[in-house]
Amino acid sequence: MRIAFLGKGGAGKTTTSSGFIQYLAKRFPFVVAVDADLNAHLKGALNLQGETKQLGLHFDEVTDYLQGERKDIGARPMIGTTPPAVGSNFITAKANDAFIEKYALKEGNIALLTVGTYQQEDVGGSCYHEKLKSLAGIFHHMLDTSEDLVVADTTAGTDNVATSLSFAYDINVFVLEPTEKSTQVFLDFEEIAPQFADRTFVVGNKVDGEEDAEYIKSRAGADKYLGSIPFSRNLKRFEQGEDEAILEFQKEQEATFDNILAMWTEKAAQRDWTTYLERLRKAFAWDCERWYNDYYKTDLIKDMDQTFTYEKALSEKGLAAKSPALV
Ligand SMILES: Nc1ncnc2c1ncn2[C@@H]1O[C@H](COP(=O)(O)OP(=O)(O)O)[C@@H](O)[C@H]1O
Ligand SMILES: [Mg+2]
Incomplete structure (x- = not known):
């Protein structure tokens, strides 16, 4: 199951998602963390050592992997929204998964996938959607079940909505400061993407008293509020070098994280792979017709496998929906 943390820059996405990842890592056997922000700070927040592979810079390598033995594509390239087919390679979000082994930074029971930061040569030349293509390909080839925990720290604002990542998560959690600007990001999202309203929630961050919590509820809706x-x-003390102060902060986050986990579990149980595939096929057709067919001077849609279903792929791998087991 997959969760995305969204919100305005500085609201606390990285603080909250890294805290939630550590909360999960204490309770469950394995957690996949995804740094989907191009200003990648999740590795530092999780205090992981070692190098991360910037997947956004290796789209061809990623798609070579995902393409596997599929026959329908021929010599045509994959794009981020190319739906899987019979013969595709998948990612299972498990510790021994070959893709995770190859591309994630693993430490303890956390594996971190990183999209990557802008390179010098990107300035002016490449937009961040270009980088997120890799991530889209990864999510659309992920056969995770309710046993698997995948947590993404996303990019600031509502840019996700414009990509196929908008439907990639079972639940979206906006991290909101008790300010007009911060809460507006959530209201904008609701307006642009009403189809995802039932899977989108908020948490208050940097909340100073009940008045702040009430303010956020009054803006976002009390029914959306998963806690403060x-x-x-x-x-602050932790950031000033007092290591053990983080334990105190974790206690302050715990009740809200309990609520997020409960709602996430509920929403993930409702995941509908058929609708997911329909949305993906639509996004793919849209991308091809608007841009990629012209760009590659070929019809990317013609003769693509229409027989694939996620349900079949899952059952072939013996993956059925199960509840996450506590350690
Ligand atoms: N609950 C909190 N209490 C105090 N400071 C916080 C809290 N959450 C985040 N911050 C601080 O706010 C700043 C921005 O947080 P960050 O998680 O990096 O935001 P984002 O990822 O949304 O840009 C950081 O300096 C962080 O330490
Ligand atoms: Mg951040």
Whole structure:
């Protein structure tokens, strides 16, 4: 199951998603963390050492892997929204998965996938959608079940909505500060993407008292509110070098994380692979017709496998929906 943390820059996406990843890592056997922000800070926030492969810079390598033995593509390139086919390679979000082994930074029971930061040569030349193609390909080839935990720290604002990543997560959690600007990002999302309203929730961050919580609820809706994380002296103390202060901060986050996990589990159980595939096929057709067929001077849609279903691919791998087992 997959969760995305969204919100305005500085609202606390990285703080909250890394805290949630650590919360899960204490309770479950394995967690996949995804740094989908091009200003990649998740590795530091999780205190992981070692090198990360920037997947956004290796789209061809990623698609070579995902393409596997599929026959329908021929010599044509894959794009981020190319739906899987019979013969595709998949990613299972498990510790021994070949893709995770190859591309994730693994430490303990956390594996981090990183999209990557802008390179010097990108300035002016490449937009971030270009980078997120790799991530889209990864999610659309992921056969995760409710046993698998995949947590993404995303890019600021509502840009996700414009890509096929908009439907890639079972639940979206907006991290909101008790300010007009911060809450507006959520309201904008609701307006642009009403089809995802039932899977989109908010948490208050840097909340200083009940008044702040009430403010966010009044803007976002009390029914959307999964809890408050206080403006924390303990986090400051941790950032000033007092290592053990993080434990105090974790306690301050815990009740909200319990609520997020409960709602996430509920929403993930409702995942509908058929609708997912329909949305993906639509996004693919849209991408091809608007841009990629012209760009590659070929028809990318013609003769593509229409027989594939996620349900079949899951059952072939013996993957059925199960509830996550506590360690
Ligand atoms: N609950 C909190 N209490 C105090 N400071 C916080 C809290 N959450 C985040 N911050 C601080 O706010 C800043 C931005 O947080 P960050 O998680 O990097 O935001 P984002 O990823 O949304 O850009 C950081 O300096 C962080 O330490
Ligand atoms: Mg961040």
